[in-house]
Amino acid sequence: MNFNEKNILITGGLGFIGSNLARRLVEHGANVTLVDSLIPEYGGNLFNIADIQDRVRVNISDVRDEHSMRYLVQRQDYIFNLAGQTSHLDSMEDPFTDLEINSRAQLSILETCRKYNPEVKIIFASTRQIYGKPDYLPVDEKHPIRPVDINGINKMAGEWYHILYNNVYCISTSVLRLTNTYGPGMRIKDARQTFLGIWIKLLLEGKPFEIWEGQQLRDFNYVDDVVNALLIAAERKEAEGKIFNLGGAEPISLHDLGNLLITLYGEGTCITRTFPAERKSIDIGDYYSDYSAIANELGWSPGISLHDGLKKTLAYYTENIEHYL
Numbered sequence: 001m002n003f004n005e006k007n008i009l010i011t012g013g014l015g016f017i018g019s020n021l022a023r024r025l026v027e028h029g030a031n032v033t034l035v036d037s038l039i040p041e042y043g044g045n046l047f048n049i050a051d052i053q054d055r056v057r058v059n060i061s062d063v064r065d066e067h068s069m070r071y072l073v074q075r076q077d078y079i080f081n082l083a084g085q086t087s088h089l090d091s092m093e094d095p096f097t098d099l100e101i102n103s104r105a106q107l108s109i110l111e112t113c114r115k116y117n118p119e120v121k122i123i124f125a126s127t128r129q130i131y132g133k134p135d136y137l138p139v140d141e142k143h144p145i146r147p148v149d150i151n152g153i154n155k156m157a158g159e160w161y162h163i164l165y166n167n168v169y170c171i172s173t174s175v176l177r178l179t180n181t182y183g184p185g186m187r188i189k190d191a192r193q194t195f196l197g198i199w200i201k202l203l204l205e206g207k208p209f210e211i212w213e214g215q216q217l218r219d220f221n222y223v224d225d226v227v228n229a230l231l232i233a234a235e236r237k238e239a240e241g242k243i244f245n246l247g248g249a250e251p252i253s254l255h256d257l258g259n260l261l262i263t264l265y266g267e268g269t270c271i272t273r274t275f276p277a278e279r280k281s282i283d284i285g286d287y288y289s290d291y292s293a294i295a296n297e298l299g300w301s302p303g304i305s306l307h308d309g310l311k312k313t314l315a316y317y318t319e320n321i322e323h324y325l
């Protein structure tokens with residue numbers, strides 16, 4: 001991969017996936033700028049870049065601020081557009097903030113690129129949440145889009161703005177629909193980003209964690225695999241104007257996942273209970289992705305097993321938990 005000396009902007013760069021991507025790009029010799037608002041309820045955390053802080057530029061600002069973005073997008077070769085409000089429940093309680101960040105700000109970033117840097121290539125992190133409750137499994141990109149929450153609707157708009165700007169204005173964009181992603185740097189203080197985060201926190205604190213129902217199937221990607229996909233999508237011409245699912249190789253029930261976590265950690269307990277009502281109404285049931293399109297067209301597939309990825313993740317938080325509480 002040739003990112004050496006490339007100018008790269010990562011929106012949401014202090015967050016979980018953005019910071020892991022930044023680390024990899026720095027290793028490739030890229031000039032990396034991170035823009036992040038550090039809103040406390042979201043996943044941004046300066047500790048995520050503690051080991052590379054001297055090798056990246058950090059701009060604490062909000063992607064909703066058109067003046068900051070106008071300055072930041074200029075002279076960039078690539079933008080990895082990862083800033084987002086990620087909590088499904090928060091999107092239901094505060095729909096307009098979700099709209100502003102996940103939809104309006106995305107349009108604004110694209111408009112800014114159209115005016116000030118139309119040569120840039122943009123990779124947008126979308127989500128499998130936009131499919132809603134699957135009609136069939138595994139879910140491929142042809143599955144109907146039927147979001148079950150505000151976040152899904154706004155992320156859907158966000159990704160389609162990217163595709164529109166590719167098709168109409170010839171700004172190169174690619175979209176990846178991420179599934180549950182986990183690994184070092186994810187938010188664990190609550191379940192805003194992922195239930196796996198709060199499970200790990202409680203496990204490490206010696207407290208039982210809750211599994212709601214437990215039979216539902218999910219797939220997971222270790223963050224390094226997602227970083228690979230983002231870089232491949234950036235580099236490859238064939239990815240332009242396209243939307244690809246990411247997915248995990250080993251769908252697993254939440255019940256089995258909880259038990260695997262306890263086995264890998266060596267101790268711990270979980271409690272199975274019914275869904276809280278406000279969660280049940282936006283739950284999607286079983287989900288796992290068909291990622292054969294990106295496998296066939298771009299050669300990406302996940303390389304890190306759930307077993308190995310969870311072990312690395314547990315080791316990371318055992319060492320660093322105080323920075324994530």
Ligand SMILES: NC(=O)c1ccc[n+]([C@@H]2O[C@H](COP(=O)([O-])OP(=O)(O)OC[C@H]3O[C@@H](n4cnc5c(N)ncnc54)[C@H](O)[C@@H]3O)[C@@H](O)[C@H]2O)c1
Pocket residue numbers: 011012013014015016017018035036037038039042043044045061062063064081082083084085086101105125126127128177178179180181182186187193194
């Ligand atoms: N982690 C997953 O399982 C997952 C799954 C599907 C999609 N995604 C998508 O991937 C992207 C990255 O997710 P993540 O897991 O790293 O989450 P994250 O919360 O750790 O990262 C998002 C970052 O965006 C920043 N941010 C939020 N609003 C902002 C704003 N208005 N201006 C500037 N920065 C802002 C946050 O501070 C945070 O650092 C998101 O767009 C998310 O929707 C993630």
